[in-house]
Amino acid sequence: MLMQNRHLLGLEGVSNDEIQLILDTASSFKTVLERPIPKVPTLRGKTVVNLFFEPSTRTRISFELAEKRISADSVNFTTSGSSVLKGETLKDTAKNIEAMKINFVVIRHAAAGAPHFLARCLDASIVNAGDGTHEHPTQALLDLMTLKERFGKLRGLKVAIVGDIAHSRVARSNIHGLKTVGAHVGICGPATLIPRDVEKFGVTVYPKLNDAISDANVLLVLRIQLERQKKGMFPSLREYRSLWGITRERLEQCKRDVVIMHPGPINRGVELDSDVADSGFSVILNQVTNGVAVRMAILYLLAGGRAKPEGEDHD
Numbered sequence: 001m002l003m004q005n006r007h008l009l010g011l012e013g014v015s016n017d018e019i020q021l022i023l024d025t026a027s028s029f030k031t032v033l034e035r036p037i038p039k040v041p042t043l044r045g046k047t048v049v050n051l052f053f054e055p056s057t058r059t060r061i062s063f064e065l066a067e068k069r070i071s072a073d074s075v076n077f078t079t080s081g082s083s084v085l086k087g088e089t090l091k092d093t094a095k096n097i098e099a100m101k102i103n104f105v106v107i108r109h110a111a112a113g114a115p116h117f118l119a120r121c122l123d124a125s126i127v128n129a130g131d132g133t134h135e136h137p138t139q140a141l142l143d144l145m146t147l148k149e150r151f152g153k154l155r156g157l158k159v160a161i162v163g164d165i166a167h168s169r170v171a172r173s174n175i176h177g178l179k180t181v182g183a184h185v186g187i188c189g190p191a192t193l194i195p196r197d198v199e200k201f202g203v204t205v206y207p208k209l210n211d212a213i214s215d216a217n218v219l220l221v222l223r224i225q226l227e228r229q230k231k232g233m234f235p236s237l238r239e240y241r242s243l244w245g246i247t248r249e250r251l252e253q254c255k256r257d258v259v260i261m262h263p264g265p266i267n268r269g270v271e272l273d274s275d276v277a278d279s280g281f282s283v284i285l286n287q288v289t290n291g292v293a294v295r296m297a298i299l300y301l302l303a304g305g306r307a308k309p310e311g312e313d314h315d
């Protein structure tokens with residue numbers, strides 16, 4: 001099986017078969033990462049440009065490592081030090097970089113739709129590494145991989161997404177991905193941070209946190225974007241924690257085998273307490289580890305790679 005699209009712009013519209021293909025391929029690449037020399041020549045001769053117009057630690061380093069592990073040549077772009085500071089447009093920036101003969105663009109940008117715009121302007125394959133409040137598909141895929149590893153299945157899992165749903169690209173991609181694979185999604189957070197058009201997502205909205213978390217297999221805790229407080233969307237960090245924070249006391253209301261996820265960076269002591277984030281219930285660092293394998297798989301599949309029969313290698 002091949003990917004239907006040569007871009008990965010979001011998880012909306014990506015089929016269950018394609019998601020399973022990505023997850024299976026990522027599991028296979030994860031075995032490469034566990035070798036003494038964690039590198040295969042899969043994408044030798046291909047060039048990837050990582051265009052990061054917004055800050056990132058996990059996604060940027062994870063893409064860079066993924067590219068090195070599959071032997072692609074990679075180049076990193078950040079706004080600081082670039083001609084964007086002289087007023088160069090996104091289109092001109094991307095077209096000029098493409099003129100240097102590249103095959104993939106990984107883009108993070110504050111504007112929702114920036115990856116879709118590049119997909120229309122360029123011949124290169126585009127991978128969305130987070131666009132505004134729209135989508136962050138590779139984050140959701142690494143979350144799905146982590147859950148599949150933990151539970152052995154995705155269908156039927158009950159996942160509660162807690163926090164700022166309205167502004168979260170992680171929430172949006174996870175909602176699309178989780179629903180496609182047959183999980184049940186509940187959302188919960190301050191009324192000001194629930195999307196106005198929430199019914200179109202086809203998820204259960206829980207007004208009370210205890211109702212959302214008590215029956216969930218998984219709590220996906222979102223980062224509170226601190227600038228939202230300045231805009232009056234919640235009164236104070238202390239009040240946020242007392243109403244919506246995942247504390248040790250709240251963890252005790254959950255199932256005994258509940259799994260705690262967070263995309264990072266964590267506001268410790270606000271949306272998630274340290275003694276929960278660092279507990280045995282947390283798979284937060286497993287998520288980060290799986291990010292490299294997922295991004296190797298995505299680049300491989302978008303380059304036209306196929307599913308490998310069981311036991312066959314990516315060499």
Ligand code: CP
Nearest residue numbers: 056057058059263264
């Ligand atoms: N999860 C995530 O996107 O983290 P970064 O912003 O550090 O890339």
